[in-house]
Every structure is written in C-alpha cells, then in structure tokens.
Amino acid sequence: MLPESLQHLIDQFKRLPGIGGKSAQRLAFHILRTPREEAERLCDAIRQVKDRVTYCTICSNITDVDPCPICADESRDRRSICVVEEPQNVNVVEKTGGFRGTYHVLMGAISPLAGVGPDDLKIKGLLARIGAGGVEEIILATNPTVEGEATAIYLARLLKPLGVRVTRIAMGIPVGSDLEYADDLTMTRALEGRREL
Amino acid sequence: MLPESLQHLIDQFKRLPGIGGKSAQRLAFHILRTPREEAERLCDAIRQVKDRVTYCTICSNITDVDPCPICADESRDRRSICVVEEPQNVNVVEKTGGFRGTYHVLMGAISPLAGVGPDDLKIKGLLARIGAGGVEEIILATNPTVEGEATAIYLARLLKPLGVRVTRIAMGIPVGSDLEYADDLTMTRALEGRREL
Numbered sequence: 537m538l539p540e541s542l543q544h545l546i547d548q549f550k551r552l553p554g555i556g557g558k559s560a561q562r563l564a565f566h567i568l569r570t571p572r573e574e575a576e577r578l579c580d581a582i583r584q585v586k587d588r589v590t591y592c593t594i595c596s597n598i599t600d601v602d603p604c605p606i607c608a609d610e611s612r613d614r615r616s617i618c619v620v621e622e623p624q625n626v627n628v629v630e631k632t633g634g635f636r637g638t639y640h641v642l643m644g645a646i647s648p649l650a651g652v653g654p655d656d657l658k659i660k661g662l663l664a665r666i667g668a669g670g671v672e673e674i675i676l677a678t679n680p681t682v683e684g685e686a687t688a689i690y691l692a693r694l695l696k697p698l699g700v701r702v703t704r705i706a707m708g709i710p711v712g713s714d715l716e717y718a719d720d721l722t723m724t725r726a727l728e729g730r731r732e733l
Numbered sequence: 734m735l736p737e738s739l740q741h742l743i744d745q746f747k748r749l750p751g752i753g754g755k756s757a758q759r760l761a762f763h764i765l766r767t768p769r770e771e772a773e774r775l776c777d778a779i780r781q782v783k784d785r786v787t788y789c790t791i792c793s794n795i796t797d798v799d800p801c802p803i804c805a806d807e808s809r810d811r812r813s814i815c816v817v818e819e820p821q822n823v824n825v826v827e828k829t830g831g832f833r834g835t836y837h838v839l840m841g842a843i844s845p846l847a848g849v850g851p852d853d854l855k856i857k858g859l860l861a862r863i864g865a866g867g868v869e870e871i872i873l874a875t876n877p878t879v880e881g882e883a884t885a886i887y888l889a890r891l892l893k894p895l896g897v898r899v900t901r902i903a904m905g906i907p908v909g910s911d912l913e914y915a916d917d918l919t920m921t922r923a924l925e926g927r928r929e930l
Contacts (some may be wrong), residue, residue: 537827541785545778551771553763559751564782565821566750568795572783574748579776581742585761586769588738598738598765624762630734709813 554579593663596641596658598623606630606638615672617665619691621645621679629677637675640665645683646690650681654690662691666698672702679730680707680725739765778915793838793855793860795820803827803835810834812869814862816888818842826874834872837862842880843887849880851887859888863895870898877904877922 538546538626542564549560567575591597592604595617599605606612606626616637618629626639665671674695678684692702708726709718718726735743739761746757764772778850788794789801792814803809803823813834815826823836839854862868871892875881889899906915907921915923 537802538824539786539795541778541781541797545782548775548778551775552760554756554759559820562751563749564821567779567782568786575779575783578745578748580781581738581745582764582772582776583832584738585742586772587762589736589765598736598739600738605734622762624758627735 594661595639595644596661597639598641599625611636614670616675616679616680617671617673618664619662620677621684621687625677625679637673642678642687645678645681645687647683647686650683657687659691659694663694663698666695666700671700673703674705676702791858792836793840793858794823794836795838808833811867813872814859814870815872815874816859817874818881818884822874822876825831834870839884842875842878842884844883845882847880854884856888856891860891860895863892863897868897870900873899873901881905 545564545567546557546560549555549563550557552560555563588600589598590600590602592599592602592607594607597604597606601608604619610690613636617640618635618637619640619642620626620629621642621644623643628642629635629639630659640658640662642659642662644652644657646652646654646657662674666674672693676688676691678687678691688704692704695702707722707731709715709722715723736860742761742764743757746752746760747754749757752760756816783877785797786795787797787799789796789799789804791800794803795799799803814837815832815834816837816839817823817826818839818841820838822841823838826836837855837859839856839859841849841854843849843851843854859871863871871888873885873888875884875888877903885901889901892899903926904919905926906912906919912920
C-alpha cells in the first residue's frame with residue numbers, strides 16, 4: 537500500500553521504454569529521497585526538450601536551431617549525403633570523425649508489417665536536395681535489418697536514375713569480435729564484401 | 734552532436750539509479766517522440782511525489798496522509814509491530830497478506846562504514862510506541878545483511894528489557910530455488926532454523 541502519488545509516479549515511469557516494475561519503483565523512491573531542486577532539474581530538462589527540439593528543414597535531423605549545426609556548417613562537404621533511419625544514428629557516424637559530408641534522416645524505415653511505407657519517410661526532402669544539384673554521392677547507412685535493407689534497396693532504385701552515386705555501408709564481422717560468434721548471414725556478407733590486400 | 738537540450742536531458746537521466754548512458758539516451762529520445770501531454774504527466778507525477786509524500790508521525794512510513802492508512806486502520810493489530818529498514822520493505826510484507834499488525838520503518842540500518850549509527854534511525858519513535866503500552870511482539874524484519882543483522886541485534890538488546898517479545902524473521906532457502914545455488918551462510922541458517930515436521 538504505497539502512497540497514491542508514489543504509486544502514480546511508479547506507473548508513469550513504467551511507461552518508459554526498458555523500465556520494468558522493479559526499476560520504476562527504484563526510480564520513484566529515488567525521486568522521493570532526492571532534493572527538490574534535483575527533481576525540478578529533471579522536469580525542466582524534459583520540458584525543454586519538448587519546447588526546443590525541432591527538426592532541421594534541410595536534413596530532418598533533430599536540432600535546437602534550424603537549420604541544424606551540421607547543415608549550417610560551411611566546412612561540411614555538400615557533395616555527399618549520408619542517409620540514416622533515426623536522429624541518434626547521425627551521432628554514431630559523427631563519432632567516427634571520418635565523415636565530413638552532410639546527413640539526411642529518414643525518420644524510420646520501410647516496414648509493411650508496421651504499416652510504414654516510403655511516403656511516411658522523409659524521402660521528398662532528400663529528392664529536393666539532390667534536385668537542387670551539387671550532390672555526388674548518397675551513402676545509405678540504414679540498419680542492416682530487413683527494414684533497413686528494404687529501405688536501402690528502394691532508395692537505390694529511386695536515386696540511381698538521378699545520376700548520383702549510391703553506396704551502401706559495409707556489413708561484416710565487427711572489429712574486435714571473434715569469427716566464432718558471427719552468424720551465417722553476417723559471415724556471408726563479410727565474404728561477399730572481401731577486399732584485395 | 735545532439736541538440737543541447739536533448740544532451741542535457743540525457744545527462745539528467747544518467748543521474749538516476751540504474752540508468753547508464755545507453756538507457757539515458759533511449760529515454761531522452763522516447764521523451765522527444767512522446768506527445769507533450771505524456772511528458773507533462775511524468776513531470777506532474779514527479780512534482781506531486783515531492784509535494785505530497787510525507788512521513789507518518791507514528792511509524793515513519795511514507796504516506797500522503799498522516800497518520801498513514803495502516804496506522805489509521807482500526808482493524809490492524811496494534812499488539813505486534815514489524816520493524817523494517819525502508820518504506821519499500823513494508824510493501825513486501827503487506828503483499829503476503831499474512832500480517833495484520835502494524836509497522837515501524839527505521840529509515841536505514843546501523844552501518845559504521847556509512848556513518849549510520851542508532852541515533853540516525855527512527856528508534857526513538859519505536860521506544861515511544863512500546864512505552865505507550867499494548868505492544869506484545871516486535872518482529873525484526875531488517876535485511877539479512879551485515880547491517881540489517883547488526884541493527885536487529887542492537888534492537889533486540891534494547892527492547893527485550895522492556896518486556897516485549899522480540900522475534901527475527903527466518904533466513905533460509907528461498908521457496909522455489911534449488912539447494913545447489915544456496916551459499917554456505919544461507920544453508921547454515923536454513924539448518925539452524927529447521928523445524929519439526
């Protein structure tokens with residue numbers, strides 16, 4: 537028999553992804569013990585994300601300012617666009633430090649099962665960018681999943697006739713892992729993608 | 734390069750117990766996608782816990798009303814008090830449905846290493862309740878840890894001279910588990926606590 541307000545907070549935490557009953561209870565009790573200012577900081581941070589984060593009108597990435605810092609950065613190479621499914625994927629590529637082009641976020645992947653078709657993705661904006669000229673290469677960095685592959689194949693067919701080079705990121709054995717743990721499909725892709733040394 | 738407000742929210746989530754970098758990012762992106770009303774509901778729930786939850790002046794349990802519903806319940810048996818370390822422990826005992834007495838929450842356990850002594854626990858209130866008369870049994874349901882045991886032993890010495898029966902919950906093999914996985918100490922306690930069939 538927990539206090540009603542605490543039970544309500546546990547229920548709210550349970551709605552978050554990856555938070556089960558036990559975690560929700562631990563979080564709620566943490567909020568209970570935490571100083572009020574600390575709890576307020578969390579609420580303010582949540583509210584600010586809802587207030588400030590918007591989508592870049594050029595690449596559809598999430599941003600506090602429009603256009604986003606990457607699209608606004610004059611030093612980025614506008615000849616190549618890396619296409620990803622979700623905003624968080626941009627960060628994964630950026631962290632490598634090896635890509636100086638720009639991005640385009642699709643906001644999903646084609647998934648007939650989930651009822652997501654090409655029209656639900658930010659493909660129109662990508663076509664407009666290519667149409668405006670100056671784009672030489674589209675790097676398809678959608679996930680190596682059924683949906684990501686389907687999206688990559690769809691985009692390749694759509695974009696190649698426009699005269700741009702369309703490439704797909706490599707699939708293969710992750711660096712630092714062991715062949716022993718590679719599944720058949722990954723191993724197949726690793727063989728297919730082999731390069732001359 | 735995430736939007737500043739989103740990075741700030743990730744940092745705030747990371748401060749919560751059991752939330753690492755990846756979880757914090759997933760939670761922040763969830764807040765980003767979630768409707769505003771849903772995010773507001775979470776904030777309201779956090780604020781209400783800070784506003785409403787207080788401690789019962791009788792048993793020190795957390796509550797929205799003082800005294801707490803258990804202490805206020807005339808049908809509970811005031812002759813036995815179950816002593817636990819934390820408010821969430823009350824729930825564990827309540828869920829069994831087998832205890833009709835009342836509780837006393839110590840708000841911690843004796844732990845010299847963490848600098849928690851008997852004076853930091855809600856022992857005075859417990860002594861006052863016993864002093865007021867009518868209490869026949871104190872069930873020590875502190876955790877079966879070094880700190881919980883030390884607290885139980887301390888309380889037993891303190892309370893027995895007051896003429897109340899002082900008992901300790903049983904330690905042993907958890908129901909449904911396998912002897913194979915029992916540690917030495919648990920097995921020792923299970924043997925010590927054996928009962929005639």
